[in-house]
Amino acid sequence: MKSKARPATGRMLYAQSGGVTAVINATAAGVIQTARAHGVKVYAARNGILGALREELIDTGKETAAAIEALRHTPGGAFGSCRYKLKSLDANRAEYERLIDVLRAHDIRWFLYNGGNDSADTALKISQLGKAMGYDIRCIGVPKTVDNDLAVTDCCPGFGSVAKYTAVSTLEASLDVASMADTSTKVFILEVMGRHAGWIAAASGLAGEGEDAPPHIILFPERVFDEAAFIAKVKATVERVGWCTVVASEGIRNAEGQFLAEAGTRDAFGHTQLGGVAPVLAALVKEELGYKYHWALPDYLQRSARHLASKTDADQAYAVGKAAVEYALKDMNAVMPVIVRSSDAPYRWKIEPASLDKIANREKKMPANFLTRDGFGITAAARRYLAPLIQGEAPLPYGRDGLPKYVQMKNVAVAKRLPEFSH
């Protein structure tokens, strides 16, 4: 070797956490390609932090360069993710100690945790405990969430693509409804993700501008659902425009604080379940106004639609992965690469480190001035913020079969060195 290389023994561990996105694997590609360029080996935890607890590690060194490059355009979580929140240090110190044991057993010196505010908290705690236990570990949080609710960062990788999917779908379905409204569907309701915050619903507002352009009504979890005002606005819109497109956050609630979805539809067994506010609204429209309606609930389709990803989002997802490795190798600890916006138009952004303790367990709310006074639309301020996030397309290779060429990792397991751990 020509120059003094980094010690071959120190490894990096990368884990994905929580709901996956259309671009979280672009972050993985940023991590692995950057680490490879620095001669550092990357292990991935199988199914997120659970893989670290179970010592189920994947050797990403077994994947070809072409496969890692293809991660840049493959949705879902290539190594698996999980919904598993570690308890507090006091409540379950054994879990944290186990994590340190696994890191130590595999000589892992850098831990990159790709998730939301829970994950930032976990990464922070591991960095603190490592210090307390005398194990030298650098922990970097890497941002990801379609909910766009992380503190400090201007936006979250994953959000821009679901925002673009939602805006384009709203536009396309509205062209359909406009064609049919004379004799058929007059009201179309699109239900989108967002239990606590209306970021995704807000993005649908980019589909059009002006009173007569779709979506005509957006329902946000930030506002109490006002049935009378909603019905009145649907009626006025249909009478003026001929039809009406409504976009509803799954998490809207009535004045009693009940999720509208739970207050309404029951399944075949009489159970209530979340994830169906659209049919409740549709039934309301039918009952009160008699209009024909259609409703859609794209669910996972919205967050896995890599075929319609935003270039801005895909670029940022890759950039945070790259920066995370650079920070780690610069011996930074307990930080997260965040997106800093310096200009709306032309859109300019850069990546900077932010302390995990400013991010862990916090939640970014939508600013009050993003919603119009009647609560059914977005303001110019919201447009300025949202517009750049859906800009640009992120081309995808398609096969001769007409399907995107998504990659499947080999996911070769690293031999275990520790006894089983029951958590």
Added chain:
Amino acid sequence: MKSKARPATGRMLYAQSGGVTAVINATAAGVIQTARAHGVKVYAARNGILGALREELIDTGKETAAAIEALRHTPGGAFGSCRYKLKSLDANRAEYERLIDVLRAHDIRWFLYNGGNDSADTALKISQLGKAMGYDIRCIGVPKTVDNDLAVTDCCPGFGSVAKYTAVSTLEASLDVASMADTSTKVFILEVMGRHAGWIAAASGLAGEGEDAPPHIILFPERVFDEAAFIAKVKATVERVGWCTVVASEGIRNAEGQFLAEAGTRDAFGHTQLGGVAPVLAALVKEELGYKYHWALPDYLQRSARHLASKTDADQAYAVGKAAVEYALKDMNAVMPVIVRSSDAPYRWKIEPASLDKIANREKKMPANFLTRDGFGITAAARRYLAPLIQGEAPLPYGRDGLPKYVQMKNVAVAKRLPEFSH
């Protein structure tokens, strides 16, 4: 003018019918561009056949060449469509006579009706009545339907794009579910259109091949829903693969012949409604197996998703429009340009005329040998038929705002020449 032009007085009328598609406007572009090349003026009926009855005609000559070209990539129905089936000649001869009156008043010599088997029937009747009433009119049916159920033609423009949307969405959502299955969603259910025939559901089968590839289970309206067999297959799949993707046609029925959607979910007011078989299946899975689930119902999103159109489909949609004009100007009558397949791989097709009386009011069923013995998947024969229809991408211009550049017609009205008609 250098050569003898076609008489300037004869006009062509184009109307869209029934549910619109991602590519019906490509057919409109084929019609208008071809007619313009022949020096023939095209009127469009506003909102389908109702526009012809109401004498609400649109002068497409007022649209720029660029706008017409942009129709090739704009979903929905640019001039409006309708769900309106003319009664039989005996039951409502006045309606047919009114149509002839409107055609005569505007010197319309060619009528192109873009729709399904109902529309083929209407076009056929008008051609017959024109003859009986001494008015010289050529009627051409132009195929369109996402349901792919037209007789004679190998496939229907509109179907290939919804097929591609469904296959890609199945693949993408499955990558998501695979990531989450360890601790969260184990069963994902995608509900697709298809009240009477499972063509769209079948297309989801192109997402993967082999027992372990998604979709693991497809539910077709061609088979009675067998709850025990379904639950057993979900369980076996989750135990073997770790998760399970189900694609269900909206129109599946139980042994009593009830739509499963109606047998299950009721809305807030206790009404049943079609369009929600996915939540019924999800509840069943939860009740019988206890697995976490997610479900999606893309509804209009699937048939308006021009951003994910199939090139094969977009090309065929344009070609039938072009051919329809050529047939009309060759004085052919009561025919439809249909797609004839001469080879599966490489895929080869051409357009040929077929008599409307072979198409009107008939329905093409899915061949029995397209479904696997257990009724939960598609056969190699189905793959050979379906695969070419989703091949190729149909690029779309995007604006700097990150949205597709869809066109809005000016839709300039033609002055009325007749008194009102009440139908």
